[in-house]
Amino acid sequence: MGKYNVAIAGATGVVGQKMIEVLEESNIAVDNFYPMASSRSAGKKVTFRGKEYTVEELNEHSFDKDIDFALFSAGGGTSKKFAPIAAKNNVVVIDNSSQWRMDDEVPLVVPEVNPKDALKTKGIIANPNCSTIQAMVVLKPLHDAYKIKRVIYSTYQAVAGSGIKGIKDLEEGVKGGKNEFYPVQIAYNCLPHIDDFTENGYTKEELKMVNETHKILGDYDIKVTATTVRVPVFVGHSESINLEFEKPFDVDEARELLKNAPGVIVKDDISVPEYPTVLDAAGNDEVYVGRIRRDFSVKSGMNLWCVGDNIRKGAASNTVQIAEYLIKENFFGKEN
Template identity: 50%
Template sequence: MSNTKHVAVVGATGAVGVEMLRCLEQRNFPVGQLTLLASARSAGKTMKFKGEDVTVKELTPDAFAGVDIALFSAGGGISKEFAPHATKAGAIVVDNSSAFRMDDEVPLVVPEINAADLKNLPKGIAANPNCTTAITLMALYPLHQAFGVKRVFASSYQAVSGTGAQAIEELEAQIRDWASADRKWDDVRLAADKVKVYPHQIAFNALPHVDSFLDSGYTKEEMKMENEGRKIMHHPGFRASVTCVRVPVFRAHSVAVSAEFERPVTVAEARAVLAKAPGLDVVDDPTLKQYPLALDVAGKDNCAVGRLRLDCALDNGLAFWIAGDQLLKGAALNAVQIAECL
């Protein structure tokens, strides 16, 4: 491959696809040629890249001729169907869906943690982790290196943009509907026809339900932190009990974590470790009411960690709060970073 690359973005018109284009542009990725791919209904639309209009093409099996790197963010079904066509045409695929994450022949990568895994791509595919997992591991992995993590108990507070553009529109519509009716704080339940994307109203609510339920009572989303965390950290004994909650926030996920380590940990030691971690800002001064906020990390590359304290229920335990933009570090940015490594 030459110094410049022919890059394809699959799912270019979606929320993550749009962010992928921004990341490629802002990070000066050496794009020599850009192909934007989406469904037939989006074909013909134009999108801006470095000030130029680029026409979106329909995703077809033969759309990858000459492509060096294909960034996929169009759902697992699309990835399973079209990633083989991309690799057969000679492209390396960076996939943002769950389609290949647990495939033993596909590295699952957070570049700050395990970029070395990209040296071996037997299928020509690298996978992006789940957004909540990626954000959490930005703080957990440096602590694991220093103290040896055994298990975590975590609760996520996940923005609606993690579901997609329709969820963003639904939250906005529900808020506007409530405000236009001039209702009071104790009259927030909306009509059933205002609820379409989620099983319940999301405005003014918190839904302990992200992804589908398993026989265990956990959801698929909740098990990803344990399963994907083991693979990314090369830590087969890692355990995670997680509750994932969808909250009425437009952008950026937050996670409350209680972690138990093999070795004793102090807040000062943990803070020193985290201060050196790449891609992570320490925002931790409760006396000044400074801690990570979804509003503050939205649109930013770095995640932020704070509320550091010894866990009062776990041996060698540390509790912390981490927030990150799930459209960026949880998806588009991480994918572009993988492409940079490749």
């Protein structure tokens, strides 16, 4: 394989730092590495593969140099402004914000689910919402086998999904301090409120799961609803997913399908009892699934529980995996 020039925009944030770590662990041969951030963070030092780098200020000229791909985790407004500039300079942007996800011209990609969509990029590829990513890895093999008719998501999402402000609120809250970011105390509490509320009563996070499920699975006939909840956990999202299928299914067969699915680890033995928690997923890129059982209230229904590391698979690792797929497909034309 050839060597690649890589930028990370938002390199000093929670996800940006994890992107550096995951990129470091990957087999991608990096020639030149460019960490970028806002003017507030420019000048800070980051380390990548044993070498120290000074963080550059992200500006209109950041992508004038030769860069193959840029991993963005700098927020929607920043991405809206700078991703097109990078794309015009022949940089492939893999963006972690919500800015481009529902753009018809932009692929929305989970490598285990719809990797070929990444090859259709016109310069920008969107990374899905963290809670959607882990659900898609689990739902794809089930949808292929039984065709999903309806999905009901109930999520239990870690404060790391809110970045450093959410983490600090939980840290301070357990010490008896006041929260500054969440509208209600998060310590020892659950908040049925992630992102802003919309006119229909759903939050933006809930609508992301609805819309992104349709786009990634390529099936707009699936009925999808969601309730997303912030819980006092630092890292790792948990999801209770209720499915209704068009076709009949066998629970043991479904379990085997999931065991053989890429990026999935099944932990499901109630005799132990054995089921996955976010502590299993922490630091890993796989999505863990358990509590797989029939929902007897409908003709062909299933309940399951899945957990994932929202900072790794839900953000940083998914972006790096997209880059790895593009490299494998010789998208950059650097194959030796």
